[in-house]
Amino acid sequence: MKKLIHSFCFSLSLVCAGIGSASAQDAPQTNLPRITLTAGIHQIDTQLALTPDQRQIGLMFRKEMPQQEGMLFVFEQPATQCFWMKNTILPLTAAFVEDDGSIANLADMKPQTTDSHCSTKPVRYVLEMNVGWFAKKGIKAGSKLGGKPFEQAK
Template sequence: MKAKFLSLLLLVCGLLSNANIQAQPLELIDIKINQLTLSVELADSPKERAKGLMGRKTAKPGMLFVYNSPQETAFWMANTLIPLDLAYIDEKGVIVSIIQMQAMDESTHPSPGEVIGALEMELGWYAKHQVKVGDKIEFVLADQ
């Protein structure tokens, strides 16, 4: 399962890195958490990850940050106008931490170790949908 998740992640990263998406809104990708299927924006380049949801007035539809390999990282809310929930995701697709971040807060929120990604949603989203640490995030392939 770990190999399958990493293979899908690398495939998505490779396909999108070749596309000219910088001048357009971020690509949407379908993911599944528990019984929920949703489309979120994919931030998989350093530039997209650095900008994230800065300057936006809404977190919808959510943003999935993906890294090429597992790494320690940290998020902050500089220039982010809205409060957010952030879930760190390990290389197996498992949520290893969920934190709440306040708008315009410049303190850092480090990952609890190496992660392959993070999912930002509007504040309270994880509690509202009963998503918790230990739940799994999976990519939904177009032919499923």
Template sequence: MRAILTALALSFALPMAACSRDASEAESAATIPVTIAMAGQAHRFDVEVARTDAEQDRGLMFRTSLPENGGMLFPFAKPRIGSFWMKNTLIPLDMIFVRADGSIDRIAENTIPESLEPVVSGGEVSAVLELAGGTAARLGIDETAKVTWKE
């Protein structure tokens, strides 16, 4: 009888866990602190890191929200021209293109959800930081800022 009850409980629990996996994946992902400093101010964000090619390909696709102090960092093995698009990205983002020295090459503000138009850096960058759309304007972040993080 106990085996039957256990099997019955699992038959309900496993599908529920599978359904909630995608929704909570972002919430449970490990984050690192990223700081954007400028003019005597520092803004801290706790962001996910897209380390692998697969993680970088998926990025923030299919997300319906992003925490105010959240985001995603895309570090590159060596500096390159950064080029992103918004395919399957459902929310506007601010893309901050970061040079190897932490200075900001370009900020693409409020990128258009699901757009296939490339969003490209102005020069070679070592990382791209994606934040919720409007964050840069709200906090006064501009190209004079420095971006730092430790993995």
């Protein structure tokens, strides 16, 4: 009987350990480097997703994000960038941004979908904000963002 109880407790601890690691894996990224970007007179407190792992996780599992915050995905070179919203709870708008800060196009993205949203031309940057932020500020395709990443193109 003792052996059976020990075996059961050991199995239960493995299951609990698995549950613990799954929830740690599903935690949002909150410790990424930050910079300030501008969109006209508006400032954006921006987290930087620089590595493939950071870009892959992005804003997944985030339950809220202040209106003035966003995440800038930085790629090594311009290419057609496509995004989806698997495991992303917040509705977001993606701005596909050229090297000089010009917005190529915007895409509103629904939470927890695998619909693909792509840039209309090769871009190096994608800025995700809460859905509607760009529209409320009058920022659209052709508008320019400012900040350190876009200063190198000058």
